[in-house]
Amino acid sequence: MQFLYTHLLSELIFLPIIGAVIILFTSRLQRADGGEMVAPARIIAVLVTLLSLLICVPLYIGFNNNSYAMQFVENYHWIPSLHINYGLGIDGISLAMILLTNFTGFIVVLAACQAIKRKVAQYMMAFLVLQGVSVGVFAATDALLFYVFWEAMLIPMYLCIGIWGDSNRNYASIKFFLYTFLGSALMLAALLYLGMTSGSFAITSFYKLHMTMMVQVLIFLAFFLAFAVKVPMWPLHTWLPDVHTAAPAGGSVVLAALMLKMGIYGFLRFSMPITPDASQMLDWLMIILGLIAIVYIGFIAIIQKDMKRLIAYSSIAHMGFAVLACFMVYEIIAVSNNIHDAYLSLEGGVVQMISHAFNTGAMFLGVGILYDRLNTRMIKDYRGIAHRMPIFAAFFMLFCLSNVGLPGTSGFVGEFMVILSAFQAHFWVAFFAASTLILGAAYTLWMYKRVFFGAVNNEKIAEQNDINALQIFVYALLAIGVIGLGIYPDILLNMLHSAVDHILTISIQHRL
């Protein structure tokens, strides 16, 4: 038991991967009529993700909120000659992201049980691997291990888009792969440089390095490219709408809920603490890019005709908040000279990440449900869905409202915290950030109005039935997340305080 308890993180990484291997063996099974035998893959996938969720329980209970140090540490030599270790460990932010990963994995697999009818075993495999590897990204304390997981994410995602994707899947999957891969090439160079200078690839050892401004800026830019592509930040964002429209619903959910978060996670774990002086010097650039994401992308989202594309753009706008939240801290501390004033901003950014995963994930699933039935994502092809699918409409309304940032939903918490902090940085930062109140409402609710309201004028819509029990169950889980976090966000914030404090402390040191 003790062994199992001390290796919870490894279990969370490898359990899904082992599950995927087992599914591999079932993929050859055929039904009597020669069709695919899908039940074993579905059952195994659900069981594995459920088990992973259960493993999260001792992880959450055993986690000490009051310590900033990495917990559940595992450290083994991997390539001793190069001082590369298999090092895992989590702080509050990692924990939050890992809980989110496992929750999302469970949701996606459940939803896929109905949505996916072709190559089910392969699909489940891809997603189990994605889940395990994502946990690895958030748990790695060794830079090269992090890089391995980071790149390993791309393969199942690439396959998922390329195989189960839509008409534009070839262009999109290549674009996705090249963008993210080229972005991270420079990160690898930066990591190698850091590893060589510090003599170890443990990320914490990078935090002690003193580097000249020139070197810091170069490393910052190398990281920036990798993370900004993932977030994605303007002007590196154009791959995301293409990929979302081509990806199957589950792929979009994982993309929005997990992969985009890795960019922000990277800023928090690498850019800010490793190159604090460069981050401070270039914070204006990041703030401006964050605001561009909110305002510019907001306007673009309004005129989208494709639901998925609209939600993808709204994702970019919401992640702009998270970027803003990270880099605003330098301005806030410069104004008030009190590190405690910056907590609100950074924690708001993390809340925004989690909340965005819930509501955007749910919206993508919803579009998937509609697409399955009517085979179109175009807003103009829909009208009056609420007449035929009232339960679905009610759930979708809830997630839209969270997207709009209505109080009582999780979407409000992050936006509120970030806008309130932004005012301390500068009036105009707050002003442009607050414009999301109008823009977000405009694009989200205008879409809702066109799809769900109005009179039914289409025979296909007229014969639709409401969502079934499994879909209601999935949506209910997400709704609990959205409302729970909206009403009592302290439950998440308590997890974050120590980690945020630590990251802030080392991110404002001068290490020239």
Place this chain on the structure above:
Amino acid sequence: MLSTQAIKLLSIWTILTPLIGAGIAGFLGKVIGRRATQLMTILGVLIAFIFSLILFDVIVINHSKALTFQIFNWVHSGSYQFNISLLVDHLSACMIVVVTFVSLLVHIYSIGYMAHDKSDQRFFCYMSAFTFAMLCLVLANNFLLLFFGWEGVGLVSYLLIGYWFHKESAVVGSLKAFIVNRVGDMGFILGIAAILSYYGSLNYQTVFQQTPHLLHQTITIIPGWHWSVISMIAILLFIGAMGKSAQMPLHVWLPESMEGPTPISALIHAATMVTAGVYMIARMSPIFEFSTTALSMVIILGATTCLFCGLLGLFAFDLKRVIAYSTLSQLGYMMVGVGSSAYAAGMFHLFTHAFFKALLFLAAGSVIIAMHEEQDMRKMGGLARYLPVTYICFLIGGLALAAIPPFSGFYSKDAIIEAAHLSTIPGSSYAYICVLLGAFVTAAYTFRAFFMTFHGKSRIAPELKGNVHESPLVVTVPLVLLAIASIIAGFMLVRWILYTPSQTALLGNSLFILPVHNVLKEMAQNYHGVVNMTIHGLETLPFGLAVLGIIVAWLTTMKIPQLAEGFKHRLPWLYAIFVHKYGFDEFNQIVFVRWSRALGNFLFKGIDMLFIDKLFVNGSGRVVATLSRVLRVIQSGYIYQYVFIMFIGVLVLLVWRLIT
């Protein structure tokens, strides 16, 4: 005397019972059926009403001091702590009584009004949820819960305007309402952010206590301009109030909100939600008092809305829209009241207006039931003999609205006009003229609607003729109760709310007024009892104007209809301005809707698709392809070409060596 703990529980349950009702209606409504849903939601609101009365008794009647209760810690982050906490004082205790009273009556009324709707569980769910959010807004002890309630009522208003979502006009109206409100909310949230960054807390007490210390702080928003921080905060908060309380130029959503069912027009868009802005300013009096600039803005915009939106009421033919314009105009009155630092007068008008405007809307609803969904006054006329109870109630509401003594509207409106007269805040003379003319306009449009609907020749569609009859008891009983309140609220409260020393006044110490602004104190010297005021009211200018308004309405609708036609022909440009409602809708449509779509299209197609994607992303792909095509030529595989290139290379090297 109740213990503090008991009061805390009482106030929490006042808020929660409507929410529970809404939850039952929303989740179990289909299971337990319509009748049970109606009963449960009404029961929830009834309990809230009873609890509110008990709180009112404890706080106001027995003069308890203001109590604050912390419920739980919402966010705790670094230096900041945001709580969910409640404030029960004179102001909120009065307000919750009004809110729950009107809400209760509207719930009951809705049983009758929504009788034809087969699935009205959703309607009752929304209405109870609205009551919950409104109570949160009123009882909030900090800006967080205030904003929660503020957005909550906005959401339910959005959902209810679009309740009949198969109607295109309804969903367009609801979206417009939400987005215009959000424009105000953007100002509001910036105001809250400013408060946090200057006060370090969102709690009312902390903020109010520290305000005098911030008087000389300035902020530079545009380089070279130094603005007072207090003024900036007050103006940002007022922008929020402009959205919710529909002050020009953010008033455009309220007329379109009439697409919703009539009961909610009474509850949300007349009695409670739209007055939240006025309530908020009264609540924030310790901030607004220190900014003459902000008060001046409040009074000028309020007065403008009061007169100019009132004028629009003269040109509408939809019965509900006439009342909606009158709501805009009356909200303008309230704003003038609070803007001239007579917060109590503004709140007084809020209370009386809640009664008589809810009454008018519900009476209009009763007409609409009788007319089978017909709202156009041109197709009514002579309804008095079919709908006697509705007729009397509408008349009482109309007299109260037109400020005829001794109906309630007279006392509150007279106080506001007098306050604007005495106020020294810049813009108050303009406001005085507007509110005076407003008295004439109010009476004119109210009685124009009254005469067109209930008197004169019947213009009812022939197929409806035999079917028009008085509404059932669930409809008329709330009407009668509101009519009673509309008659008595004025003279019962006037002394208590306006002219009593602050410790024992109805609103107690909740309002803060600087001595230099205290117009009510000046007015109190001329107050010699309610009877005196009523009789004196008959000789004042506003009363004369109101009577003139009624006469004009009578002349133009009943006696000489040609007058109205004559106006149309004599001054077509002026008529066009009014019919187009000063062009606000067209302006918004062109400038905001069309331009932002054009901007979105430009950013999307011009920059995203063309510049970034085509030029850079696919461009870099093409560069690689072109480059490889060039390189492919060199890598032909023919040995003699390679040897030739090697030879050239060696030659170049040699020559270069020789030169250097």
